[in-house]
Amino acid sequence: MNIELIFQIAGIGILTSIFHIVLKQAGKEEYSFIATLAGVAIALIMVVQLLAELLNQVKGVFFL
Amino acid sequence: MEIFQVVGIGLTGAVLAVYVKESNREIAVLISLATGLVLFLYALSQVGAVISVLSELASRANINIFYLTTVLKIMGIAYIAEFGAQICRDAGEGSTATKIEFAAKILVMVLALPIIMALMESVLRLLP
Numbered sequence: 001m002n003i004e005l006i007f008q009i010a011g012i013g014i015l016t017s018i019f020h021i022v023l024k025q026a027g028k029e030e031y032s033f034i035a036t037l038a039g040v041a042i043a044l045i046m047v048v049q050l051l052a053e054l055l056n057q058v059k060g061v062f063f064l
Numbered sequence: 065m066e067i068f069q070v071v072g073i074g075l076t077g078a079v080l081a082v083y084v085k086e087s088n089r090e091i092a093v094l095i096s097l098a099t100g101l102v103l104f105l106y107a108l109s110q111v112g113a114v115i116s117v118l119s120e121l122a123s124r125a126n127i128n129i130f131y132l133t134t135v136l137k138i139m140g141i142a143y144i145a146e147f148g149a150q151i152c153r154d155a156g157e158g159s160t161a162t163k164i165e166f167a168a169k170i171l172v173m174v175l176a177l178p179i180i181m182a183l184m185e186s187v188l189r190l191l192p
Contacts, residue, residue: 001069001106006077006098013084013091020087036088043094050101055144057105061112062140063133 005050009043016040066106073102093155104147134179138172 016039023032058064077099085092115136122132145168152161 001073001102003073003076003102006073006080006095006102009091009095009098010080010084013080013088013095016091017084017087039088040090040094043091047094047098047101050098050105054101054105054108057108058140058144061108061115062136062143064137064140 005046009046012039012043070103070106074099077102093151096154097151100147100151104143131179134175138175141168141171141175144168 016036019035019039020032023029023035077095081092081095081099084095119129119132122129145164149161149164149168152158152164
């Protein structure tokens with residue numbers, strides 16, 4: 001059980017929200033949107049790798 | 065006791081998701097998805113032992129292995145579909161969740177059809 005992944009994703013979420021606030025205060029709305037998008041993409045890549053592992057394991061266990 | 069680990073991971077994921085949700089809703093969905101994946105992977109590693117015992121029992125009772133694999137496939141489809149549907153429902157996409165469940169039901173029915181046909185044939189053979 002790798003709980004580090006959950007903490008990593010939560011960290012990405014908190015960091016992107018901080019970036020969002022800072023860039024908004026600096027008047028760079030478009031950059032704040034791109035930063036949020038990049039955070040979501042990075043977290044999504046990490047989750048998708050875990051999802052692929054899960055699907056492979058289900059395939060092996062249940063003879064799918 | 066591993067149940068404490070499971071409950072701890074679940075509670076940690078829930079707290080983190082709630083904390084992140086108000087600032088970043090997509091990441092909160094991803095956190096709950098990752099928590100569910102970790103817990104599901106752990107449960108699946110335990111299910112493997114149960115299934116090996118089950119298949120040994122089936123081979124001792126001379127049950128056709130085809131029926132056992134069909135039942136196991138249906139179980140796998142049900143688990144995966146339930147997982148995906150719950151994640152979609154958590155993300156607020158109830159209609160997608162309903163469609164996932166619908167597709168899973170159809171797939172289960174397709175897998176169960178040969179067993180139903182075998183049952184029908186044995187019933188017909190019993191009838192005079």
